[in-house]
Amino acid sequence: VSAHSLLILSRHAPQYERLFAAATLPELSTFTATDNKNLPPSASACDIVFGEPSLIAPVLPALTNVRWIQSTWAGVEPLLNPALRRDYDLTNARGVFGPLMSEYVFGYMLAHERLIFARREAQREKRWDTTAPGTLRGKQIGLLGVGTIGAALARTAKHFGMRVKGYTRSSESSADVDAYYHGEKSAFACDLDYLVCIMPNTGETRHLVDRELLGALPARAVFINPGRGSSVDEEALADALANGRIAAAVLDVFQTEPLPADHVFWRLPNVLITSHTAALSAPTDIAPLFIENYRRLIAEQPLLHRVDFERGY
Amino acid sequence: VSAHSLLILSRHAPQYERLFAAATLPELSTFTATDNKNLPPSASACDIVFGEPSLIAPVLPALTNVRWIQSTWAGVEPLLNPALRRDYDLTNARGVFGPLMSEYVFGYMLAHERLIFARREAQREKRWDTTAPGTLRGKQIGLLGVGTIGAALARTAKHFGMRVKGYTRSSESSADVDAYYHGEKSAFACDLDYLVCIMPNTGETRHLVDRELLGALPARAVFINPGRGSSVDEEALADALANGRIAAAVLDVFQTEPLPADHVFWRLPNVLITSHTAALSAPTDIAPLFIENYRRLIAEQPLLHRVDFERGY
Numbered sequence: 001v002s003a004h005s006l007l008i009l010s011r012h013a014p015q016y017e018r019l020f021a022a023a024t025l026p027e028l029s030t031f032t033a034t035d036n037k038n039l040p041p042s043a044s045a046c047d048i049v050f051g052e053p054s055l056i057a058p059v060l061p062a063l064t065n066v067r068w069i070q071s072t073w074a075g076v077e078p079l080l081n082p083a084l085r086r087d088y089d090l091t092n093a094r095g096v097f098g099p100l101m102s103e104y105v106f107g108y109m110l111a112h113e114r115l116i117f118a119r120r121e122a123q124r125e126k127r128w129d130t131t132a133p134g135t136l137r138g139k140q141i142g143l144l145g146v147g148t149i150g151a152a153l154a155r156t157a158k159h160f161g162m163r164v165k166g167y168t169r170s171s172e173s174s175a176d177v178d179a180y181y182h183g184e185k186s187a188f189a190c191d192l193d194y195l196v197c198i199m200p201n202t203g204e205t206r207h208l209v210d211r212e213l214l215g216a217l218p219a220r221a222v223f224i225n226p227g228r229g230s231s232v233d234e235e236a237l238a239d240a241l242a243n244g245r246i247a248a249a250v251l252d253v254f255q256t257e258p259l260p261a262d263h264v265f266w267r268l269p270n271v272l273i274t275s276h277t278a279a280l281s282a283p284t285d286i287a288p289l290f291i292e293n294y295r296r297l298i299a300e301q302p303l304l305h306r307v308d309f310e311r312g313y
Numbered sequence: 314v315s316a317h318s319l320l321i322l323s324r325h326a327p328q329y330e331r332l333f334a335a336a337t338l339p340e341l342s343t344f345t346a347t348d349n350k351n352l353p354p355s356a357s358a359c360d361i362v363f364g365e366p367s368l369i370a371p372v373l374p375a376l377t378n379v380r381w382i383q384s385t386w387a388g389v390e391p392l393l394n395p396a397l398r399r400d401y402d403l404t405n406a407r408g409v410f411g412p413l414m415s416e417y418v419f420g421y422m423l424a425h426e427r428l429i430f431a432r433r434e435a436q437r438e439k440r441w442d443t444t445a446p447g448t449l450r451g452k453q454i455g456l457l458g459v460g461t462i463g464a465a466l467a468r469t470a471k472h473f474g475m476r477v478k479g480y481t482r483s484s485e486s487s488a489d490v491d492a493y494y495h496g497e498k499s500a501f502a503c504d505l506d507y508l509v510c511i512m513p514n515t516g517e518t519r520h521l522v523d524r525e526l527l528g529a530l531p532a533r534a535v536f537i538n539p540g541r542g543s544s545v546d547e548e549a550l551a552d553a554l555a556n557g558r559i560a561a562a563v564l565d566v567f568q569t570e571p572l573p574a575d576h577v578f579w580r581l582p583n584v585l586i587t588s589h590t591a592a593l594s595a596p597t598d599i600a601p602l603f604i605e606n607y608r609r610l611i612a613e614q615p616l617l618h619r620v621d622f623e624r625g626y
Binding site for chain 1: 412413415416417419420421423424426427429430432433435436439441442443444445446448449450469472473474570571572574579585586587588589590593595
C-alpha cells in the first residue's frame with residue numbers, strides 16, 4: 001500500500017526515478033513525465049510533485065491533489081505567479097550550488113587575470129606572448145548577497161588570498177567576509193576588482209545593480225552575474241560597459257531569457273555571455289534533497305528549504 | 314662603512330633597489346644593472362649578486378669577488394653549466410610560486426570544464442548555448458612532483474573536491490595527496506582527468522612524460538605543463554594530441570624557448586600555449602626572500618633555499 005504518490009516532472013525524470021528507486025523510499029508510488037504536454041493519468045492524484053518550476057507552473061491548476069512541491073531549482077519564480085495556488089508546501093534546492101558557482105565565478109575571474117583569451121589570440125598568430133598576467137591575490141571581491149552561495153564564494157576567495165566585502169540586508173553569517181555593508185552602495189563598491197551578484201529574485205533586489213552602484217565601481221572592475229537578471233538595470237550596465245566605465249562583465253542571467261538576438265550584450269566586446277549555465281541542477285546533487293525531505297515527511301518532521309511565497313525564496 | 318656590496322642584475326633592478334632600500338639593510342652598498350652589457354665598474358668587486366640566472370651566467374667569469382648569488386627564479390639552469398664556477402653559495406626562489414601556479418593550473422582546468430572557449434564561440438554567433446559544463450568535483454588530478462608547488466596545487470584541488478594522486482621519487486610530504494606513486498607510471502596515470510607536470514629540470518626528470526605515460530592516460534585526460542620543457546618527450550606528446558590519444562594540453566614550457574614558429578604545437582587545435590608566463594617572478598614576492606637571506610648572512614646563519622649544484626635544485 002502506498003501512502004504517497006509522486007509525480008516527477010523533469011527533463012531528467014528517468015535519471016531521478018532511478019536515483020529515488022535506489023533509495024528505496026517507503027510507501028511511495030512514482031509517476032514520471034519529461035514534459036508537461038503528456039502527463040500520466042494519475043498526475044492529478046499525486047500529492048507530491050518534484051521537478052522544474054517552469055514545467056510545473058503551467059499545469060499546476062490540474063495537479064489538484066498536490067500538497068508538496070520540491071523544486072529542482074533554487075529560483076522558483078514561475079510558481080510565485082500571484083495567479084497560481086499557494087495551498088501547498090513549496091521547497092527549493094539549496095546548499096548544493098555553492099561549489100558549482102565557485103567554479104563558474106573563479107573560472108572566469110582567473111580567465112580574466114590570466115589573459116586566457118588574449119593568450120589564445122597570440123597563439124593564432126604564433127606569437128610568443130610574455131605579457132605578465134595578473135593575480136587574484138590581494139584583489140577585492142564584492143558579494144551582492146551572502147547566503148550559502150555567497151559563503152561558498154567567500155571561502156574560495158580567501159583560498160586565493162582575496163579580500164572579501166559582503167553586501168546584505170542585515171545578516172553577517174559568513175566568517176570569510178572581511179567587511180559587511182548594509183545599504184552603503186558607494187562604500188561597498190568604490191575599491192572592488194570584482195563585483196558578483198548572487199541575489200535571489202525579489203522585489204527588494206530589483207535593479208539593485210543600477211547607475212549609482214555601477215558608477216561607484218573603479219574602471220578596472222569586472223561585474224559577474226550568475227544570480228538573477230532582475231537584479232540588474234540592463235540599460236545602465238550596457239552604458240557602463242560601452243563607455244568603459246567598468247572593464248568587463250560576465251553575464252549568465254538576463255531580464256529576458258534566452259537573450260534576444262538583437263540585444264546589445266551580444267555585441268559588446270567586453271561582455272561574456274554564458275546562457276544560464278552557471279549552476280545547472282545536477283540530478284546527483286538534487287536527488288538527495290528530495291530523499292531527505294521525503295524521509296522527513298513520513299517521519300512527520302518539518303521539510304527543509306521551505307520557500308516563503310511572500311519573501312520569494 | 315659597508316661590509317657587503319650587492320649587484321642587482323635584473324630586468325626589474327630599479328624596483329628591487331627600491332624594495333631593498335625600504336628594508337634599510339645594514340652595511341650594504343648597492344649597484345644595479347638591467348642588462349649584462351653595461352655592468353657598473355664596481356660589479357667585479359661585489360660579493361653578492363641578485364638577479365636572473367640568464368643575465369648573470371654570461372658575466373659570471375667577470376664577477377670575480379662573488380660569494381653568494383640569489384636567483385630571482387626557481388630554475389637556475391644557466392648557472393648549472395658545468396663550464397661555470399661553483400665556488401659560491403647559490404640560492405633560488407622557492408615557496409612563492411605555489412599560489413601563482415595554482416591560479417594558472419586551476420584557471421585552465423576551470424576553462425576546460427566550463428567550456429569557456431566554446432561558450433565564447435557561441436556568443437560570436439549570438440547563440441544561446443546551454444550545453445552543460447563539467448565540474449572539477451570528483452575528478453582526479455595527477456601531480457608529477459609534489460614539492461612546495463605540488464603541495465599548493467593539491468590543497469587547491471581538495472578545495473574544489475578533487476581526488477589527488479602524487480608521483481614522486483620517494484617523499485610523501487603533502488597530506489592533501491590521496492595516493493602516492495613511486496615509479497608505477499600506469500597505475501598513476503590510468504584514471505586521471507588532469508596530469509600536471511611540476512618537476513624541476515634534472516637528469517632524472519628528462520622525458521618523464523613519454524609514450525608510456527601518455528599511453529596510460531584515459532582519452533579524456535588534459536596534460537598541463539607549467540614545470541620544465543625537458544620533462545616532456547615533445548614528439549610523443551604531439552602524436553598523442555594529434556591522434557586524440559589524450560584530449561588536450563596546456564603548455565607553458567618547451568624544449569626550446571621561445572617555441573620555434575614552425576613547431577607543430579602552435580598548430581594543434583587542442584593545444585593552448587602560454588609562453589612561459591605561468592608563474593613569473595614578481596619583485597614584491599621575491600624581494601622578501603633576499604631580505605631574509607641577507608639578514609641571515611650578516612647574522613652568520615645558514616642561507617635559505619640553497620641549491621645543490623649536483624642535484625640541480
